Structure formats: structure tokens, C-alpha cells
Amino acid sequence: MTAIRGRLRGYYGVPAPHPHGAAIDEVVLTVLSQNTNDRNRDIAYTRLIERFPTWEAVRDAPVEELEAAIAPGGISKVKSARIKAILEQIAEHGEGRLDLDWLAVAPLSEARDYLCALPGIGRKTAACVLLFAFGRPDIPVDTHVGRVGTRLGLFRPGAGFEEMHDTMLAIAPAGLEYETHVNMIRHGRRLCDARRPQCGECPLLRLCPEGEARRAG
Numbered sequence: 180m181t182a183i184r185g186r187l188r189g190y191y192g193v194p195a196p197h198p199h200g201a202a203i204d205e206v207v208l209t210v211l212s213q214n215t216n217d218r219n220r221d222i223a224y225t226r227l228i229e230r231f232p233t234w235e236a237v238r239d240a241p242v243e244e245l246e247a248a249i250a251p252g253g254i255s256k257v258k259s260a261r262i263k264a265i266l267e268q269i270a271e272h273g274e275g276r277l278d279l280d281w282l283a284v285a286p287l288s289e290a291r292d293y294l295c296a297l298p299g300i301g302r303k304t305a306a307c308v309l310l311f312a313f314g315r316p317d318i319p320v321d322t323h324v325g326r327v328g329t330r331l332g333l334f335r336p337g338a339g340f341e342e343m344h345d346t347m348l349a350i351a352p353a354g355l356e357y358e359t360h361v362n363m364i365r366h367g368r369r370l371c372d373a374r375r376p377q378c379g380e381c382p383l384l385r386l387c388p389e390g391e392a393r394r395a396g
């Protein structure tokens with residue numbers, strides 16, 4: 180993994196993490212991103228925060244109003260109910276307060292388990308919140324990271340996302356989780372395309388069983 184990380188760094192540079200501290204925003208954004216593209220997710224998110232000025236207002240709103248606000252993001256009936264349920268559960272844990280700041284300092288496994296117990300939240304979202312909101316050492320495995328890692332032979336063939344998360348955490352250089360995540364996504368978007376990987380231009384070719392097999396074939 181050290182060699183892969185080094186070559187990705189040489190090709191894509193070193194992305195700088197900017198932990199934003201807005202954990203609830205990150206959770207809501209992830210719910211809105213389900214089954215849609217980034218553009219429609221962002222439209223739905225913008226409409227939601229324009230219509231409701233605080234997360235407390237979202238929590239207390241009739242679900243039909245949430246559904247109408249986020250309609251451009253698709254499956255709004257499911258997403259509105261999920262967002263409301265998540266906010267209610269966060270408030271219940273915080274004795275009425277919508278606060279996830281404690282995740283910044285809680286033991287990592289406790290923070291992850293808490294997030295994964297929220298309605299409809301899995302390892303990827305939990306990792307996004309921990310890494311992007313608080314700069315904590317976790318690595319979201321999305322479709323790009325999963326595909327690139329599988330082609331590179333980092334994951335066991337047939338491994339599920341849960342296992343891929345555990346593997347990434349075990350092999351990523353400590354302290355470089357953000358860089359590892361971002362550069363694998365960049366690679367999946369720019370060269371290691373799902374249908375047409377550009378193996379001939381790839382800086383990882385000599386480290387990649389899939390790329391070598393494609394070149395030989």
C-alpha cells in the first residue's frame with residue numbers, strides 16, 4: 180500500500196483535509212445522495228436548508244413538508260422519513276440537543292458504532308462523518324475505492340463493503356487516511372474507469388494484477 184500511495188501522490192498530489200465540524204450536515208447530505216447524482220443531491224440539500232433554517236426545524240417539520248423540499252433528489256418519501264428519524268434519534272441521545280460534536284473526541288469504535296446505529300446509516304456514511312467532519316482516521320469505501328482496490332488486489336475477491344472498510348483501515352498508512360481516500364477516488368474517476376480503465380497511462384500498472392492481465396490479454 181505504501182508504494183500505491185506514493186505513486187498516487189506523485190500523480191494526483193497531496194489533498195489537504197479541511198475538517199468542517201458539521202457532522203449533521205454530512206449525515207443529511209449522505210442520505211440525500213442515495214440513489215441520485217451529486218447535482219440533484221445538492222439541489223435537494225439547498226432547498227432543505229433554505230426552507231428550514233435549523234436542523235431542529237427539520238426535525239420538527241411535518242414529514243410531508245420535508246418530502247416536498249427534497250423532492251428533486253428522488254425517493255423523497257424514504258429520505259424525508261429517514262432524515263427525521265435520524266434527527267430525532269440524535270436529539271434523544273443528546274437529551275433534546277442536536278449535537279454530534281462529541282464524536283470528535285469519543286473512542287473511534289464508539290463513535291463509529293453510534294453512527295452505524297442511526298437509521299439507514301452504514302459504515303461508509305459513518306466513515307465520511309468521522310473523516311470529513313472531524314478529521315478522524317477512517318476511510319469511506321465508495322464505489323470508486325471499492326473498484327480500484329479490488330483491481331489492485333487489495334481486497335479479497337468477493338469481499339463486501341464491510342470487509343473492504345476493515346481492510347482499508349488496516350492497510351492505509353496511519354495519518355494518511357484522507358489522502359488515501361481522496362486519491363483513490365480521483366484515480367477511479369480519472370483513469371480506473373469502471374468500463375474503460377486507462378491502464379496504459381496508469382502510474383499503478385506495474386503494481387496492478389488487473390492492469391497486467393488486461394495488458395497481456
Ligand code: SF4
Nearest residue numbers: 371376378381387390
Ligand atoms: Fe485501474 Fe488499470 Fe491502473 Fe489497474 S492498471 S489501477 S486496472 S487503471
